[in-house]
Amino acid sequence: MKFSTKVIHAGQEPDPTTGAVMTPIYQTSTYAQTGLGEHKGYEYARTGNPTRTALEACVAALENGQYGLAFASGLAAEHAILNLLRAGDHLIACDDLYGGTYRLFERVMGRYGVSASYVTASNLVEYEKAIRPNTRLIWLETPTNPLLNLVDIQAVARLAHQHGLLLVVDNTFASPYFQNPLDLGADIVLHSTTKYINGHSDVIGGVVVTSNQEVYEELKFHQNAVGAVPGPFDVWLTLRGIKTLAVRMKQHEENAISVARFLDEHARVERVYYPGLPSHPDHALAKRQMRGFGGMVSFQLKGTRADVDNVLRRLKVFTLAESLGGVESLVCHPATMTHGSIPQEIREARGVVDTLLRLSVGIEDIHDLLFDLEQALA
Template sequence: MEFATKAIHAGQEPDPTTGAIMTPIYQTSTYAQSGMGEHKGYEYARTGNPTRTALEACLASLENGRYGLAFASGLAAESAVLSLLSAGDHIVSCDDLYGGTYRIFDRIMSRYNIETSYVTANRVEAYEQAIRPNTKIIWLETPTNPLLSLVDIRAVAEVAHRHNVLLVVDNTFSSPYFQRPLDLGADIVLHSTTKYINGHSDVIGGALIMNDQSVYEAIKFHQNAAGAVPGPFDVWLTLRGIKTLAVRMRQHEENARAVANFLTEHKRVEKVYYPGLASHPDHALARRQMSGFGGMVSFQFKGSLSDVDTVVRRLRVFTFAESLGGIESLVCHPASMTHGSIPREIREARGLNDTLLRLSVGIEDISDILRDLEQALA
């Protein structure tokens, strides 16, 4: 099946008992067992739930993976990956990444003597140079959050596997519609399903997809043992959102391209970050590695922090809020919101300063989106 068909059907056969087309919400905490060790595949809902099984199968299919695991949040999924590490291990990570991920590395994993080295996201050679004998994971976001740099997944995968290191790729910004890292050599794909996967800003969730059975079994053990699993209603909402993923992503990208072109020409804008622009330093890689450029646009504003506050207060179609990937347009100030946990000196050294705004371009009529930006920037 092609992508849009899999999004609607993969893992979601009609209910065998009733014939219901939509996967039912199995709102139960436990399951009847006929005898010692005899049951119908489910024992306890933390361990497994039929609604969750459908979501995990669908996500695996969309990423061309063998195994999918759903979690209560994107950060819960990240924690499950990090459960593969032991005290004294080492992580190599791209330097431009979600503030919550930095917070886990810096304030939680460091307590267990697990150190993280950060390298410039789009410099492949830097990853190999940073590898140590105790390195166990290379961690990528591509495109990165919020500066939208690209990482050559295939090239970094070759580096990782040459050194017997797992490659983890956060694919949240692209969604599997525009990029499938497992096909390029990644070992684990991570999603905050809160974002484009669900697409309607009404669920918190996360997911991991992989091909290696031993990696799957290790993370599956953590999923059950630590218990950060999503509830069946959240899973059902995510499944419902996935069904329109293909059509939503096409519209997100079409609108984002128009927004990026508009901002590039605006006198109040200093710099635009969007891999779909020919001027983007990683544009050629984006064309080669992705089937589209996504719906995220960041831009550097000419003015002060006070001017930025004025702009976000004037916006009417865009809502000033955390998160991304919903059908509605959102504007975020990373320095004080999503990346506020990163110390100022580190943020600014990476190019993330107080006048950067990140747009999650929605699927509203593009004329309304552009008029809203024009009046707010005026």
């Protein structure tokens, strides 16, 4: 099946009992068993739920993977992956990454003896130099959050596998519509399904996909043992949202390209970060590695933090809020919102300064979006 068909049908056969076309909400905590060790595939809802199974199968199919596991949030999915590590292990991550991921590495995993090193996202030499005898995995975002740098997944995958390391790719910004890291050599791909996969800003969730059976079985153990699983209604909302993923991503990208071009020519804008612009340093890689450029645009405003605040207060269609990937357009101030957990000196050294804004470009009429930016910047 092609992508637009997969989002509607993969893992979502009509209900075998009733024939219901849409996957039902199995709102139950436990399942009847006919005898010792005899059941219909489900025992307890933390371990498995038919609604959740449908979502896991669907996202796995979209990522061309064999196994999917759903979690209560993107960070819960990340934590499950990090549970593959042991005290004393080391990981390498790109330095431009979500602040919540940095916080998880430093303030949670660090307490248990897991250490992290950070390297320039696009510099393959730095990844190789950072490898230690106790390194176990490499963690990537591509495009990165919030500066939209790209990482050559194939090149880093080759490096990782030469050294016996796992490669993890957070594919939230691109979505499986534009990029499939497993096809490029990654071992594990993860998503905050809160974002594009659900697409309607009404549910929190995460998912992990792999084709490595050994990795899957260990992740499945931690999913059940730790229990950070989504409820069936949240899963059902995500399944409902995923059905329009293909058509939404087309419009997100079309609008984002127009917004990026507008900002790139605006006198009050210092710099625009969008891989779809030919001026972006990773534009050629984006064309080779992705099937499109996505709906995220970041830009640096000329002026001060007070100027930024003034622009934010004037916006009418773009809403100042955290998160991304919904049908509505959002604007985020990374320094005080999504990346506020990163110490200021580290954050600013990486380019997340007070005049940086991140746009999640929605699917509204492009004329309204451009007018809103024009009047706010005027």
